[in-house]
Amino acid sequence: MGFYFAQLLTGLANASSLFLIASGLSIIFGVTRIVNFAHGSLYMVGAYLAYTLVSAMDLGAFGFWLGVLVAAAIVGLIGLLIEMTILRRIYHAPELFQLVATFGVLLIFQDATLAIWGAQDLLGPRAPGLDGALRIMGEPIPEYDLALIAIGPLVLLGIWLLFRKTRWGVLVRAATQDREMVAALGVNQAWLFSATFVLGAFLAGLGGALQIPRETVSLQMDLSVIGEAFVIVVIGGMGSVTGAYVAAVLISVLNAFAILIFPQVSIVLPFIVMAIVLTLRPHGLFGAAGSEHGAPTEPEQPLRLMGEKGMMILFAAMAVFALSPVIVGDFTTVLLVDVMVATLFAVSLHFMMGIGGMVSFGHAAYFGIGAYAAAMMVKQLGIGMLPTIFLAPAVAGAGALFFGWFCVRLSGVYLAMLTLAAAQILWGITFQWQQFTGGDDGIVGVWPAGWASSDKVYFYLAFVCCIGGIWFLRRAAHSPFGYTLRGIRDSRTRAEAIGVDSRFHQWMGFTLAGAVAGLAGTIFAFSKGSVFPDSLGIAQSIDGLIMVLLGGIHALAGPILGAGVFVMIEDWVTRLAYWRVIFGIIILVVVLLAPDGIAGGINRLFARIRAVRKGGTA
């Protein structure tokens, strides 16, 4: 009995840690609608700052808690800086675009932390006065765990009082419910958003600072916590702080007991719980359906078919591209294949997000299924390369058909997170099921058939598949099916009123996008010769997301530009020392110059040139 009680306490201590970081994320999202990828970085910086401050002051218990609070306060100020210099300028960009900026911030933080604190993991001091263990029912319980168990609910209480008893809190809650209305009532939004972001950053910093007696301070902290933090926020219901606490307790306590029975489950447990919760409660445990306000403010421009001039330019560009292997070296050919694979992947994601209105944080799942299906067909079933190129995308499509059925029941960020859960569960299976998938040692030796093994021949094969896939999705976007999807995206209610089965259409759109992503995965597998679980990991999904958003979600050309720019810059920049800072800054510059993506930026540029010219001739 004592043993199980002790296990429960351990779970509760972990829950407090998770809650601190998740609560900040939840508050920021609730008010500003920013999906903050840099939240993990703020947490990491909080831990590093606390490490430095506490070690430097050496003032006993007082110094420890002072150091923790000062570190959290500094992180709050850093949050203010980020909000005022970057985020404030792009609140009017399309939904989710801000996450590209936070991704840039994340990259900058990674290198900055490395430069300031060095590569070695740092073991912080234990909390003075709380460095031992107490015996409770005969079981040793660390004193610091007990402190954490108390701190979690205390912070929750503090936030509750702040939100219920102050005018500022009332405004925050109002903005969480309907920020348009709050603005209409004359509340200074800029001030409200800054304050919210500072509070969220402060909580992230506090979460990190409080971890130093339990955890090594390391450069992996940012990414290791962010996924779980999002999961907690979503299970609890976006914007609900109480929900975040309940979800943190649920996940941590479940994990503490689950590893007694099935130790391997830890890697996917949070995502399985999230998938179950979202299937049963589409807005999380405590979340409510968002108000219609706060959704995209501007209706999107309808897609237009390309004019004659545009077609000519497009064909010329295609012809140059098709001839490029004759001119450039073998390596450039290989790089171009990477660009094409990334483009096809981004275009398929754009079809889902831009045309279908379904944001996906887990699109790599179908890319990965395609890659794995291809590898297994070639290596284990002995099927030839050409049939594989047709069959593997079909398998990916089947996977999307299955997961899509669940996902299209949700909308907005919840849908996005369910796609992420699906991808993570698939990743976990691939990672764990060694006999079948090779685990993280992957499947090697998946090279193209002999006739296609030269870089040039493979380039043309990839060219046919990728351009074919892009053309196909473009046709689909302009087909009656595409019109229907866009109609549902713009107004589900009206689409349903005229008799459209919106779920069915979205489901089919999801499947189509999945199958095309699978085609990209197939081409990828043969070009690299090996597949690993990374191909369906979060990083791959995020890369796709960044390409689509960076390129511009409102234009069909957006993902093409985004993918090309992203792959080319990455290939160039990783040659340099501290490349993450440079890459991060490039992303921020693009974001600030073109808040509607590269395609939008180019459009505005041309419009201005045209205007100037007209002005000149008149």
Added chain:
Amino acid sequence: MNMRRILLGAIASLPLLGLTPGMALAAEDPILLGEINSYTRLPAFTEPYKKGWQLAVEQVNAEGGIDGRMLEVISRDDTGDPATAIRIAEEMVTKDGVTLLFGTFLSNIGLAVADFAKQKQVLFLASEPLTDALVWSKGNKYTYRLRPSTHMQAAMLAEQAAKLDAVKWATVAPNYAYGQDAVKAFKAELTRLRPDVEFVEEQWPPVFKIDAGSTVRALEAAKPDAIYNVTFGGDLPKFVREGSLRFLFEDRPVVSLLTGEPEYLLPLGDETPEGWIVTGYPPAAIETEEHVAFAKAYMDKFGEEPRTGSIVGYNSILAIAAALRKAGSTETEALLEAMEGLQVESSPTGPFMFRAADHQSTMGAYVGKTALVDGKPTMVDWVYADGADYLPSEEEAAKLRPAE
């Protein structure tokens, strides 16, 4: 008219371009080596490694290079992604024209590059990846591996573990291929040496995301006599801290893989557990002539003690230089022939060779106990375990490899 003549002339002279510079430069042209590693993903291990090979390259070149040709390393960051590593390898081979590839830390990247090397028929010396698959189940003609593998290091520890009285064992390992291999190899070796042992509990925390408190509790609940630990990096201090707080290590021997490596041992600081049996590297205590010279040169150049990565990086270049000298050529076929049974007579860790049957080097590791000496974590009572003693015989090893 004029234009056409110039063009024709240029085309006609093209074959000469291929000849003259090649011949003229043969003597001074540097030998290009392609190096790939996870510099941004795992700087704690790869930074010392980079310094190690930089020092060795400097020394080889200071002594006149390889038959008058200098070594030049093109080094790139794989960002921790196998697909990026393949692209970089492709660029190095097709565009830069490197003689061979070396490096990599993560096992999956090692395997990806190894398979690429096979496809493109270029020599690859995998410096750091530990996975057994690299030289056994997925081994190939073009891939050699330097660092003592998971199997070797686990076998070194099993030998020590067998001497303990402990019968009931519990294991804790990160949940991925490295952890799984390490537990499997340890179980197999220990059961072979001590048929009476039983394994009563295993814990598989996700790598770098250990829920240390719960894991410690689960291990404790099984009441094992001894524990075999494979967690490392950021997970290790958490495990140590939560374990000590909950008295998991009281009167319980712990056998721990890689924990003696300065990369993982130093962050433990004054909380280093006493008396864990570990594999690792005690840089300050090795007093062979070669090591003292190496450590001094390293200290002079970088102002810090070498770490395990430094030794691996340094020995990589020593091995490559030996292979180039033996081959007397930069052709892949000649290099492959040179690598078979290649002897590296002198290195900071002592002589080692590359086995012809499975392409594994016999470079060993240091086995000892953790301790705090003058407040600094280090290894005591250590011995150098020669890798050759912990490998299956060459005949057996050859059977583990796929048919060429």
